[in-house]
Amino acid sequence: MRIQLNDANDASELTNFLNDACKRELSEILRFFLQNAQTEILSLLACRAEEIREKYYGRKIYFRGLIEFSSFCKNNCYYCGIRRGNFNARRYRLSDEEILNCCTIGYRLGYRTFVLQSGEDVYYTDERLCRIVSAIKTSFPDSAVTLSLGERSRDSYRRLFDAGADRYLLRHETADETHYRKLHPPELSLENRMQCLYNLKEIGYQVGSGFMVDSPYQTYDTLAEDFIFLRDLQPHMVGIGPFIPHKDTKFANYYKPSSRRTVILLSLLRFLLPKSLLPATTALGTIDPIGREKGFKASANVVMPNLSPIEHRRDYSLYDNKICMGEESAECFHCIAGRIQAAGFVPDFSKGDHFDWQMEAPNDAFRPTANK
Ligand code: SF4
Numbered sequence: 160m161r162i163q164l165n166d167a168n169d170a171s172e173l174t175n176f177l178n179d180a181c182k183r184e185l186s187e188i189l190r191f192f193l194q195n196a197q198t199e200i201l202s203l204l205a206c207r208a209e210e211i212r213e214k215y216y217g218r219k220i221y222f223r224g225l226i227e228f229s230s231f232c233k234n235n236c237y238y239c240g241i242r243r244g245n246f247n248a249r250r251y252r253l254s255d256e257e258i259l260n261c262c263t264i265g266y267r268l269g270y271r272t273f274v275l276q277s278g279e280d281v282y283y284t285d286e287r288l289c290r291i292v293s294a295i296k297t298s299f300p301d302s303a304v305t306l307s308l309g310e311r312s313r314d315s316y317r318r319l320f321d322a323g324a325d326r327y328l329l330r331h332e333t334a335d336e337t338h339y340r341k342l343h344p345p346e347l348s349l350e351n352r353m354q355c356l357y358n359l360k361e362i363g364y365q366v367g368s369g370f371m372v373d374s375p376y377q378t379y380d381t382l383a384e385d386f387i388f389l390r391d392l393q394p395h396m397v398g399i400g401p402f403i404p405h406k407d408t409k410f411a412n413y414y415k416p417s418s419r420r421t422v423i424l425l426s427l428l429r430f431l432l433p434k435s436l437l438p439a440t441t442a443l444g445t446i447d448p449i450g451r452e453k454g455f456k457a458s459a460n461v462v463m464p465n466l467s468p469i470e471h472r473r474d475y476s477l478y479d480n481k482i483c484m485g486e487e488s489a490e491c492f493h494c495i496a497g498r499i500q501a502a503g504f505v506p507d508f509s510k511g512d513h514f515d516w517q518m519e520a521p522n523d524a525f526r527p528t529a530n531k
Pocket of ligand 1: 232233234235236239240241242243277278279309
């Protein structure tokens with residue numbers, strides 16, 4: 160494909176190309192943008208991606224309050240600092256009251272989305288989680304609850320949805336089977352992870368997937384597989400962030416410190432899925448002091464400041480040197496809001512649904528019919 164990005168027409172050609180290309184063609188275009196493209200082309204790419212984002216979301220950057228409520232995990236993903244095999248990890252769990260207290264603090268600050276994230280912790284049964292979700296929805300009925308709890312059964316996802324959960328984040332991490340095997344132990348399967356995502360969508364969640372950028376063994380071919388999977392799944396959100404190693408993993412010395420490739424991929428994802436919600440992740444801000452600002456300028460439109468109790472933040476250590484570990488929730492909130500404004504964007508504290516949900520639910524009344 161001859162890459163022209165001079166106007167909106169060229170932009171829609173790139174969207175069509177990404178949606179029709181075979182794996183080899185995707186791999187080539189990814190190599191072009193990530194390895195060979197000149198600065199002027201990359202500037203045009205980001206510019207056109209911003210125009211697409213503005214068409215659907217304006218210059219709004221949506222806020223989500225992140226509550227990391229358990230650092231226990233039954234899994235052993237090779238790259239993860241809180242995997243069960245890391246005996247240096249400090250484990251904690253928040254009680255129902257502590258979780259609700261985080262939401263209360265967040266709500267007073269202005270948050271209208273709470274993201275409940277944990278390792279795969281069997282202590283949190285369906286019953287316990289449904290009770291927590293429903294308590295949040297009762298106390299804050301104008302807020303959305305996003306869950307990020309890993310792989311669960313279809314029935315469990317269904318029960319949590321019925322309890323009021325609105326969205327679910329589950330990064331697929333890599334859509335290439337061989338690559339997946341190099342990052343995960345044999346008891347985990349890519350097939351099950353993908354099935355979980357399809358189950359979540361079918362139930363009626365707004366679904367977020369995503370992958371690590373520059374993870375060990377990643378190639379242009381594996382990235383092409385990621386794009387193919389995302390265009391099949393059509394998620395509402397896509398979370399990507401640079402791979403940052405954790406000292407207690409076998410990838411401790413694997414380091415490619417760069418925000419550049421994540422930023423380029425954010426723009427390309429905007430072309431692939433024009434209406435998607437794309438976070439400028441904390442990992443992007445960790446690897447580059449102005450990484451999140453670069454992300455916004457590449458069309459990212461979500462941030463997830465931390466609402467977790469300050470005394471536990473360091474213990475939810477998926478990777479090393481994570482930023483914002485010592486700041487109170489209010490400090491984090493005001494800091495990132497100020498940075499967004501300084502970069503020329505508009506902090507937005509509404510629920511911030513996906514564009515199609517906003518169209519159908521101007522007064523929050525809409526909830527998609529679930530397929531039982
Ligand atoms: S990546 Fe998720 S599932 Fe895997 S060990 Fe870490 S917390 Fe557990």
